[in-house]
Amino acid sequence: EVQLVESGGGLVQPGGSLRLSCVASGFMFSSYSMDWLRQAPGKGLEWLSHIGSGNIYINYAESVRGRFTISRDDAENSLYLQMNSLRDEDTAVYYCARDARGSADYWGQGTLVIVSS
Amino acid sequence: DVVMTQSPLSLPVTLGQPASISCRSSQSLVHSDGNTYLNWFQQRPGQSPRRLIYKISNRDSGVPDRFSGSGSGTDFTLKISRVEAEDVGVYYCMQGTHLWTFGQGTKVEIK
Numbered sequence: 121e122v123q124l125v126e127s128g129g130g131l132v133q134p135g136g137s138l139r140l141s142c143v144a145s146g147f148m149f150s151s152y153s154m155d156w157l158r159q160a161p162g163k164g165l166e167w168l169s170h171i172g173s174g175n176i177y178i179n180y181a182e183s184v185r186g187r188f189t190i191s192r193d194d195a196e197n198s199l200y201l202q203m204n205s206l207r208d209e210d211t212a213v214y215y216c217a218r219d220a221r222g223s224a225d226y227w228g229q230g231t232l233v234i235v236s237s
Numbered sequence: 238d239v240v241m242t243q244s245p246l247s248l249p250v251t252l253g254q255p256a257s258i259s260c261r262s263s264q265s266l267v268h269s270d271g272n273t274y275l276n277w278f279q280q281r282p283g284q285s286p287r288r289l290i291y292k293i294s295n296r297d298s299g300v301p302d303r304f305s306g307s308g309s310g311t312d313f314t315l316k317i318s319r320v321e322a323e324d325v326g327v328y329y330c331m332q333g334t335h336l337w338t339f340g341q342g343t344k345v346e347i348k
Binding site: 155157164165166167170200215216220221222223224225227228229230 | 268278288339
């Protein structure tokens, strides 16, 4: 069974940093691209970042480019999102998802990030 | 960026009756590989999104056959043939041809 479990969310002040983790199981993690997405309270879904299998390709949404960094550790079956210079508008539930060529076929349960002073 | 526009944004439905959600993209979703990466997701209250349909009309494993997807190019539709109570939630279309973008979501509720 495919499982994705995010962690690392919490309360952080504006301008602060946070590192999110996503541990995968039930599939060959190293063979798949992975993505981070988020959902602000009461709002829709927003794609944030993509990392290809073997780190071949990385991309970011304009809203987070230069502030967020995606990475992966295939030995640990883990995906990460380093978030710096956080803003109020970054408050959201953050999801990792398995990338199935033009789609997200499995999602984690999400981790809540609150940016507030 | 590709803009995805859903309608309606709110859809009250009587149990057992059909429902239909429209999704339009600001540009063609036909990829250079010939596929059209248009997906539909269901998000029940308090849950993560769940994929229902991929590449316009392919149902995911375990998705009831009352859900169907259709369309082409820039115009797509999700249909529920007979709405059940468990179908309450927000439905999103998502394009995966030009990076990923989502529609605003359509809230399905029971009348």
